[in-house]
Amino acid sequence: MNALSIDKNKRILVIDDNQAVHEDFQKILGLNEIDAASLDKAEEALFGGVPTTRKAEGFDIDSAYQGQEALKLVREAVQAGCPYAMAFVDIRMPPGWDGLETILRLWQDDPDLQVVICTAYSDYTWQEIIGKLGIADRLLILKKPFDNIEVRQLAYALTQKWKVIRQTRQKIDDLHEVVQERTDELQQQKRHLEDTVEQLNQVHTQLLQAQKLESIGQLAAGIAHEINTPTQFVGDNIRFLHDAFSDLRTLLAKYEQLLEASRENQPPPELVAEADAAVEEADVEYLTEEIPKAIDQSLEGVERVAKIVRSMKEFSHPGGEDKQAADLNKAIETTVTVARNEWKYVAEMVTDYDPSLPLVPCLIGDFNQVVLNMIINAAYAIKDVVGHNTGKKGTITVVTRQDGDWARICISDTGSGMPAEIRSRVFDPFFTTKDVGKGTGQGLAIAHTVIVNKHGGCIDVESEVGKGTTFIIRLPIESALDEQAGVECREEAHSLR
Numbered sequence: 426m427n428a429l430s431i432d433k434n435k436r437i438l439v440i441d442d443n444q445a446v447h448e449d450f451q452k453i454l455g456l457n458e459i460d461a462a463s464l465d466k467a468e469e470a471l472f473g474g475v476p477t478t479r480k481a482e483g484f485d486i487d488s489a490y491q492g493q494e495a496l497k498l499v500r501e502a503v504q505a506g507c508p509y510a511m512a513f514v515d516i517r518m519p520p521g522w523d524g525l526e527t528i529l530r531l532w533q534d535d536p537d538l539q540v541v542i543c544t545a546y547s548d549y550t551w552q553e554i555i556g557k558l559g560i561a562d563r564l565l566i567l568k569k570p571f572d573n574i575e576v577r578q579l580a581y582a583l584t585q586k587w588k589v590i591r592q593t594r595q596k597i598d599d600l601h602e603v604v605q606e607r608t609d610e611l612q613q614q615k616r617h618l619e620d621t622v623e624q625l626n627q628v629h630t631q632l633l634q635a636q637k638l639e640s641i642g643q644l645a646a647g648i649a650h651e652i653n654t655p656t657q658f659v660g661d662n663i664r665f666l667h668d669a670f671s672d673l674r675t676l677l678a679k680y681e682q683l684l685e686a687s688r689e690n691q692p693p694p695e696l697v698a699e700a701d702a703a704v705e706e707a708d709v710e711y712l713t714e715e716i717p718k719a720i721d722q723s724l725e726g727v728e729r730v731a732k733i734v735r736s737m738k739e740f741s742h743p744g745g746e747d748k749q750a751a752d753l754n755k756a757i758e759t760t761v762t763v764a765r766n767e768w769k770y771v772a773e774m775v776t777d778y779d780p781s782l783p784l785v786p787c788l789i790g791d792f793n794q795v796v797l798n799m800i801i802n803a804a805y806a807i808k809d810v811v812g813h814n815t816g817k818k819g820t821i822t823v824v825t826r827q828d829g830d831w832a833r834i835c836i837s838d839t840g841s842g843m844p845a846e847i848r849s850r851v852f853d854p855f856f857t858t859k860d861v862g863k864g865t866g867q868g869l870a871i872a873h874t875v876i877v878n879k880h881g882g883c884i885d886v887e888s889e890v891g892k893g894t895t896f897i898i899r900l901p902i903e904s905a906l907d908e909q910a911g912v913e914c915r916e917e918a919h920s921l922r
């Protein structure tokens with residue numbers, strides 16, 4: 426029922442087994458304008474005061490003679506969307522349901538129905554009525570014989586009350602609708618925000634990946650240089666060994682002839698002279714000294730190349746989405762190796778690894794990236810102090826320690842240091858003091874995300890202008906021990922099978 430029809434609802438159901446009662450109600454409530462005017466006069470005579478001229482209210486009155494019939498009418502009215510506002514209900518209506526039974530049934534179908542119980546006898550006390558019906562706020566009692574005015578007042582008051590209840594409910598429903606709409610909007614905004622955060626996370630991951638690729642690109646030239654140096658001297662040494670071997674082969678041939686001759690008899694003196702000449706030619710003394718050196722150097726060179734290649738492989742290892750128990754000392758050593766060309770011209774590298782540092786749950790690719798960023802930053806800050814190609818060097822120190830439940834990694838440099846206003850912004854994305862086009866200001870922002878968000882660790886900086894800077898990273902180690910214990914446990918179980 427819409428607001429207009431709520432406003433106009435004057436439907437009243439009279440339920441009584443007595444035909445005369447129905448006629449009475451029709452007379453009292455079904456007034457025409459003349460009746461209304463005479464009723465006004467009567468009211469004035471009875472209650473005094475200025476008469477209010479009113480129009481006939483035009484109550485719409487239906488009759489039911491039994492409870493069952495009333496229920497049918499109420500049900501149909503509800504289904505048709507034009508329910509009764511109120512009902513006058515007789516208490517005694519043989520042979521069917523009595524008034525209370527009828528009211529109970531009617532309320533099951535139409536809980537808003539306002540009810541006036543009409544009774545001539547004290548069949549039930551008020552307490553009994555309430556006890557049976559359980560509700561008192563939609564119920565009034567009207568004693569027979571009726572006072573007409575009272576009937577009219579009840580009809581006005583209760584149809585009005587029904588209207589107010591319905592309007593209030595309508596208001597609440599409207600309010601619910603508004604709240605629901607607003608909630609939907611907020612939900613939509615929330616989903617939108619979640620999508621944006623998700624997209625940002627993706628961009629962030631892509632950025633991290635891009636930075637990794639970029640630094641691998643940047644490192645590639647340095648690594649090529651690092652590999653080139655040992656490769657060159659290994660090549661020189663092999664060429665030297667090649668020539669030396671050719672000299673030695675000539676010498677060996679002479680020695681063979683000499684041996685042959687001495688077996689038969691006295692070797693001819695010219696053969697001895699030739700062997701002497703070959704010894705001279707080959708510079709045997711020099712070769713016996715230099716060949717082992719060349720071999721050792723070559724082996725060392727090959728080992729250096731192998732180490733760089735191994736480190737590159739480990740450094741650029743993509744790692745998985747999940748953390749794995751990692752040896753941080755080894756990871757740092759790997760990064761120090763691949764980044765060698767970035768620091769070796771400006772700094773000595775001092776490493777002090779805690780040999781008893783337990784494995785730490787780690788996204789190793791991301792962690793390597795953090796260490797690399799810090800080493801490159803340190804080298805950059807030192808270059809600021811020692812200058813370019815001056816031969817002077819500062820120091821980068823990397824220390825690892827177990828600190829309770831944490832693995833602590835300190836990366837210090839003897840570079841330019843930072844004033845407080847820079848120190849407080851170094852982890853901000855895109856903050857850089859490098860010249861335009863030189864730095865993106867992403868290094869430490871990414872380091873912060875990796876250490877704090879991805880590992881639940883923390884990252885701090887201490888710095889003094891003119892003295893240098895230390896970055897302190899802490900990663901939780903506890904779960905690594907559990908994970909490792911889990912792995913060992915599984916391995917043990919496997920070997921027992």
Ligand SMILES: Nc1ncnc2c1ncn2[C@@H]1O[C@H](COP(=O)(O)OP(=O)(O)OP(=O)(O)O)[C@@H](O)[C@H]1O
Nearest residue numbers: 802803806851857858859864865866867868869894
């Ligand atoms: N070890 C350090 N010593 C002195 N200042 C530093 C050090 N590390 C970082 N900073 C300061 O913090 C700023 C931000 O560092 P971050 O690594 O985030 O970006 P960037 O090095 O400037 O650029 P990118 O890493 O993208 O090349 C640097 O520009 C520098 O001013």
Ligand SMILES: [Mg+2]
Nearest residue numbers: 798802868869
């Ligand atoms: Mg940087």
